[in-house]
Amino acid sequence: MADGGVVVLDGSHIRNALLNLERRLEARHLDEKISGPEFIALAEAEASSILFDLGLPENLRALVLERPELTDIDSLQFDRETVLRKLHDYLLALADELKDDPLIVSILDGSVIRLFLEDEDDFAMLAENLFTDLDTDDSGKLSRNELRSALVQMGVEMGVPPFSVTPEGDALLTNILKKHAAEGTEELGQAQFAQILQGILQDLADSLALKPIVIIQDIKVINGSQLRKFLADDKLVEQVTNLMFRELDVNKDGKVSKTELRPFFEIKGSEWGLPPLEANETVGLLYDQIFASVDEDHSGQLEQNEFQSLVKGILETFAEQLAANPIFHDLEAAD
Missing domain, CATH: 1.10.238 (Recoverin; domain 1)
Incomplete structure (x- = not known):
């Protein structure tokens, strides 16, 4: 058990435990073979023991079992070697999910x-x-x-x-x-x-x-993971930036002012994985920092290709900054 306080469960605890997974499994004294449901119970118990005896939220359990390498598990039989391999897959999948969407817990x-x-x-x-x-x-x-x-x-x-x-x-x-x-x-x-x-x-x-x-805790960690997934889909990025350009090109002259970008990002950004402005004052400072150099003379006009390149660059900068300095959004306070 860690010392008291707030802990971010981002998958690192699980990745560290994977180094000693075989030894941890030996301590459980498994029978020669176990069924699929028994394996799932074992995997969830092992994950819970790594994560301070925390019961996994139902949505997180479901996401892990939707992974291709873990589908149809409840209909299988597992020998010891298969248990070790599949347990490794399960815990690694859980670590990946937590990396994308960490849990914030208080250890009392x-x-x-x-x-x-x-x-x-x-x-x-x-x-x-x-x-x-x-x-x-x-x-x-x-x-x-x-x-x-x-x-x-x-x-x-x-x-x-x-x-x-x-x-x-x-x-x-x-x-x-x-x-x-x-x-x-x-x-x-x-x-x-x-x-x-x-x-x-x-x-x-x-x-x-x-x-x-x-x-x-009812706190969302915005670390750029959703944004990076968005940026990895070139077709989706192109589709979204095209829609943005058409919406901002109110004069229909094929040009958009750089000054229109920040307000649009502030309104629509959470759909792509940006933190909402109301999360905390740090978000406003992050916007200030990133948009400070976008249009220093407040007069830049962009054609569509320039617009798409600039928007993608801004989003990539957001992703880098959020990975280095995640934003913690208190959902309960927001309500």
């Missing part, structure tokens, strides 16, 4: 919570802020039920697993709250609230240290 191992607990001033401020936010009627009192709301408000960013997202997290939080929050019915002042919250967080940190919980 109690380390973030311990940082708050170890600094008295930080914890006092946290408890005070939570109490103030939850005390909506300014009565200076909270019911014990509000301790659950305090944990919800802290959330993954502060190292607390969300309720009902994973069975393990839900059961863990429910049991800890029963232990600390069901000891009385009286309302809590700020000092009492802080004291009980401290005990809850200490138990939570200890439990997560023994068995961390991994949460998939």
Whole structure:
């Protein structure tokens, strides 16, 4: 298990594990032959063990099994040698899918919570802020039920697993709250609230240290992979750039101004794999950087061949920049 924090699952963990795949397989003590469904269960279990015991999302599992080298697997029988070869194919296919569309996960191992607990001033401020936010009627009192709301408000960013997202997290939080929050019915002042919250967080940190919980974040990593696939299809690029040119050539004189390119890219770019402007402020800076030299005198006119070449060059530059510095788009915040 890695240290706590945010981890990008881009296939590199799996590629590293492939180096010791035969040894990993030996540890599973397989029977002489296994069926196709047994192989799929084995492959998913092996992938999960590599990826911090994370259950693979259904769409990702389906994409891997659609690979040509893995079709019709459920109707086959596998001996040990075939298992090793096909397991290698499965994990490599999974690594490729994650390279194109990485998962962002938070590993909750109690380390973030311990940082708050170890600094008295930080914890006092946290408890005070939570109490103030939850005390909506300014009565200076909270019911014990509000301790659950305090944990919800802290959330993954502060190292607390969300309720009902994973069975393990839900059961863990429910049991800890029963232990600390069901000891009385009286309302809590700020000092009492802080004291009980401290005990809850200490138990939570200890439990997560023994068995961390991994949460998939609703964040899309835009690393240029979709854009590179688009650029690899010359016919599609030609078709799209022709449509772009006709749409921008409003005067029907066979020429397009360079100044019209950026607004068009900003509107249509996400269809090709560019990050949307609303993803974060870095996207605007990336556009500034790439378009700064497109038309320095703001007067360039392009004929169709020049237009196609320039658009392709701009997209290639975007792909290079995104590969070196991916954009993280918080889909939940966007909603």
